[in-house]
Amino acid sequence: MQKLGMGQAVNQALREEMHRDPNVFIAGEGVGVSIHLNPMFPTHGLLEEFGPGRVKDTPVSEAAIAGLAVGAAEAGLRPVVEIMFNPFFTLASDMIVNHAAKLRYLSGGKSTFPLVVRMKSGAGFGAGCQHSHNLEAWAAHCPGLKVVMPATAADAKGLLKSAIRDDNPVIFIEHMGLYFAPMPVPENDYLTPIGQAEVKRPGTDVTVVTWSGMLGVAMAAAEKLAQEGVSVEIVDLRTLVPLDKETILTSVAKTGRLVVLHEATRTGGFGGEIAAVVMEEGFNLLKAPLRRVTGPDIPVPASPPLERFYIPDDEQLITAIKEIL
Amino acid sequence: MKISAEKQKEMLWTMLLSRRFEDELTELCKIEGKIPGMMILSTGQEAVGSGACAALEPEDVIITNHRSHNHLLAKGADPNTLMAEIYCKRTGCNKGKSGTLHLAVPEVNAPCTSTVVGAGPPIAVGRAFAQQYKGEQRVTVCFFGDGAAAEGSVHEAMNLAALWRLPVIFICENNVYAGAQRYEEHAPNPSMADRASAYAMPGEAVDGNDALAVYQAVREARERALAGEGPSLIECRTYRCRGHGEADPQHYQPKEEIRAWKEKCPIPRLRDDLLAQGLITAADVQAMDDRAEALVKEAVRFAEDSPYPSPEEALEDVFA
Ligand SMILES: Cc1ncc(C[n+]2csc(CCOP(=O)(O)OP(=O)(O)O)c2C)c(N)n1
Numbered sequence: 134m135q136k137l138g139m140g141q142a143v144n145q146a147l148r149e150e151m152h153r154d155p156n157v158f159i160a161g162e163g164v165g166v167s168i169h170l171n172p173m174f175p176t177h178g179l180l181e182e183f184g185p186g187r188v189k190d191t192p193v194s195e196a197a198i199a200g201l202a203v204g205a206a207e208a209g210l211r212p213v214v215e216i217m218f219n220p221f222f223t224l225a226s227d228m229i230v231n232h233a234a235k236l237r238y239l240s241g242g243k244s245t246f247p248l249v250v251r252m253k254s255g256a257g258f259g260a261g262c263q264h265s266h267n268l269e270a271w272a273a274h275c276p277g278l279k280v281v282m283p284a285t286a287a288d289a290k291g292l293l294k295s296a297i298r299d300d301n302p303v304i305f306i307e308h309m310g311l312y313f314a315p316m317p318v319p320e321n322d323y324l325t326p327i328g329q330a331e332v333k334r335p336g337t338d339v340t341v342v343t344w345s346g347m348l349g350v351a352m353a354a355a356e357k358l359a360q361e362g363v364s365v366e367i368v369d370l371r372t373l374v375p376l377d378k379e380t381i382l383t384s385v386a387k388t389g390r391l392v393v394l395h396e397a398t399r400t401g402g403f404g405g406e407i408a409a410v411v412m413e414e415g416f417n418l419l420k421a422p423l424r425r426v427t428g429p430d431i432p433v434p435a436s437p438p439l440e441r442f443y444i445p446d447d448e449q450l451i452t453a454i455k456e457i458l
Numbered sequence: 459m460k461i462s463a464e465k466q467k468e469m470l471w472t473m474l475l476s477r478r479f480e481d482e483l484t485e486l487c488k489i490e491g492k493i494p495g496m497m498i499l500s501t502g503q504e505a506v507g508s509g510a511c512a513a514l515e516p517e518d519v520i521i522t523n524h525r526s527h528n529h530l531l532a533k534g535a536d537p538n539t540l541m542a543e544i545y546c547k548r549t550g551c552n553k554g555k556s557g558t559l560h561l562a563v564p565e566v567n568a569p570c571t572s573t574v575v576g577a578g579p580p581i582a583v584g585r586a587f588a589q590q591y592k593g594e595q596r597v598t599v600c601f602f603g604d605g606a607a608a609e610g611s612v613h614e615a616m617n618l619a620a621l622w623r624l625p626v627i628f629i630c631e632n633n634v635y636a637g638a639q640r641y642e643e644h645a646p647n648p649s650m651a652d653r654a655s656a657y658a659m660p661g662e663a664v665d666g667n668d669a670l671a672v673y674q675a676v677r678e679a680r681e682r683a684l685a686g687e688g689p690s691l692i693e694c695r696t697y698r699c700r701g702h703g704e705a706d707p708q709h710y711q712p713k714e715e716i717r718a719w720k721e722k723c724p725i726p727r728l729r730d731d732l733l734a735q736g737l738i739t740a741a742d743v744q745a746m747d748d749r750a751e752a753l754v755k756e757a758v759r760f761a762e763d764s765p766y767p768s769p770e771e772a773l774e775d776v777f778a
Contacts, residue, residue, distance in 0.1 A: 166638045168706040192608035192644040193575050193636055221574065224609070259494030259546065261557050263573045431776050435557025436546035437494050442769035 136315035139307055142286035143175040143251070146293035147213065149322055151183055154211060157297055160189035160198055161215030161251075173312055175251070176215070195221050199228035199250065203236070206248040211297055219254035219306060220266040233302040234277030245300045249293070255308040255346050256396065256444050262432030267397035269345075272304040273373045273406070279303040279327055280373040284348035286316040288371055291325025299327060308346035330377040332384065336366035339390040339454050342381055342407055344370040347394045347445065354447035358454065365454065373403055381407065382415045389420035392453050394445060399427040421457035426450050459674055463737045469512045469669040470732060471746055473504040473725050476528040478750040479537060482758060483527075483544065487704040494546050495557045500528045502667075502699030505724035506631050507532040509672025509694075510599055513680060517567060519589070519598040521582040524573040525631070526561055529601055535563040541757035547764035554767045555775065576609025578602050579628060583615045586624040586689075597625040597683045599676065605636020607650055616691065620657035623688030627679045630691065631666065633698035638710045654691040666694030667724040670731070697722075 151157050165180035165188045180188040202212040256265040272280045279301050283289040296303040341351045355365035393404035404425040480499045487497045511532035522529040543550025544558040559573040582600035589596045619626045630650045654661020664671045679690035697719035701708045732738045
């Protein structure tokens with residue numbers, strides 16, 4: 134099987150979908166001519182292949198990019214637009230939150246907005262808090278949006294293809310830390326369903342629910358704990374909205390214990406939503422209180438030791454797991 | 459307007475210091491793991507920050523963007539704590555929270571470097587409003603790029619500033635590129651200065667490689683602002699000699715174009731002008747350059763010798 138970084142997997146999904154459906158186009162700052170000549174980046178080579186009619190380099194105007202997607206989608210095109218970094222979602226958010234997410238409802242179901250907003254996220258680049266800020270909980274809080282955050286390159290390809298074919302506005306967040314690590318990706322045309330979590334590692338003692346860049350941290354912790362005889366089951370959410378409650382509850386029923394792990398800050402983070410679902414619908418399944426392991430409630434600092442402190446690590450996860458074993 | 463010899467020398471000095479500072483950063487970036495994050499330099503554009511800041515008083519405010527080193531040095535920021543921050547050390551002006559991208563130096567009235575493109579102008583409006591509100595005879599200068607001018611926030615800021623006659627000077631640093639997009643690929647009107655007319659404020663395009671021209675334009679805009687006549691827009695036409703960041707191979711910038719602009723470098727231009735006016739001697743220039751080199755060396759030594767913050771310091775300096 135081919136091995137690709139997540140950026141390349143996204144690239145493959147975009148290429149295949151653009152070949153499949155002439156209504157798919159991409160737009161964003163530097164999606165065509167980028168300062169990066171790097172084939173590991175998601176839109177590399179697409180301008181050469183599809184031309185400037187379908188690969189639209191835009192000015193630095195997030196509101197215009199998102200508005201372009203909304204208007205074009207209503208007309209039946211399938212825009213896949215890029216907002217360079219997750220924090221800049223704030224500039225696009227009127228178009229996404231107040232329009233993309235609401236116009237189908239407002240039209241009484243008459244109009245559809247089949248658009249995808251791709252964004253890079255994640256700490257770990259020393260770029261500081263105006264480039265590193267995970268805002269998936271903001272998007273998830275807004276009814277009308279689907280929110281997808283793949284943790285593997287294979288899922289990124291399958292989920293992006295599903296997102297492009299979906300009639301809903303989809304927020305698709307890619308962790309930059311996954312761009313450069315080669316992972317197996319099927320070569321064929323396949324769709325990974327939106328709204329289905331996946332058990333990435335089976336176990337019996339404790340469930341860890343996680344997504345995006347934190348899957349690797351969960352895997353590392355599980356590996357270490359296995360040597361101590363603790364069996365960790367890892368559920369990779371893949372999609373936050375719609376939320377696959379069934380896979381979470383099935384796993385908690387099996388293990389009786391839950392730790393939610395995410396990189397985003399704690400207060401109001403999506404971990405709280407999962408905790409609430411499990412308390413409401415699976416309280417009797419729990420043998421111990423659940424735990425959250427998250428980024429602390431601070432903006433992401435630039436300095437390496439501070440940034441490492443910010444990002445949850447396997448030791449923190451192991452500690453949390455041991456507290457409830 | 460006659461520009462005093464002192465002012466002219468000050469501009470040459472801050473340009474030389476910025477160039478030394480940033481050339482050093484170019485070298486440091488080649489050493490793996492030395493400087494965290496991205497490195498975004500203003501090499502070749504020094505006449506803008508140096509010319510503009512020379513036209514300001516210490517109590518005037520600047521709001522800058524991701525390409526900030528020259529602006530901050532010209533406003534009088536301490537090279538040691540700037541360099542230490544760029545190294546992400548504890549002794550840095552922002553204790554390692556910022557790194558190179560969002561350097562905030564309130565002690566020299568440079569309270570905000572926003573790396574969110576186009577975010578500076580609305581903040582400058584707020585700062586200028588406070589100056590007007592308190593009845594201070596002060597202005598706020600906002601530096602932003604030609605790319606940033608596409609953001610709605612920039613239009614909104616200019617509109618409000620003009621409506622309320624706020625003492626803001628909008629300085630659009632037109633360095634031909636926004637990321638990999640050439641000016642004409644992101645802006646339909648060849649003149650950024652033209653936009654001022656939409657807000658009924660003065661707009662002027664100046665040679666951004668001519669520090670004296672920048673100084674002159676900012677000085678006049680400052681006088682208008684202090685006279686209660688409101689904001690101005692100054693477009694400084696210059697060129698980004700290096701890539702967007704140090705990791706950028708500049709594949710989309712024609713080599714001849716870079717070469718031609720390097721020949722128009724603002725530093726020898728002002729230097730030769732000062733020599734021709736007899737305001738300085740070759741020995742003075744040498745002494746200035748030696749001093750800049752020594753200061754930058756000292757800044758690097760200071761940064762290298764400084765400790766990193768300890769991990770828990772990440773939790774400090776946040777309210778709530
Ligand atoms: C809101 C926002 N969108 C995108 C970016 C990414 N970005 C950083 S610099 C830049 C180009 C800015 O061009 P310009 O304003 O002309 O300034 P220059 O870099 O040329 O000095 C872009 C798109 C950003 N930092 N903020």
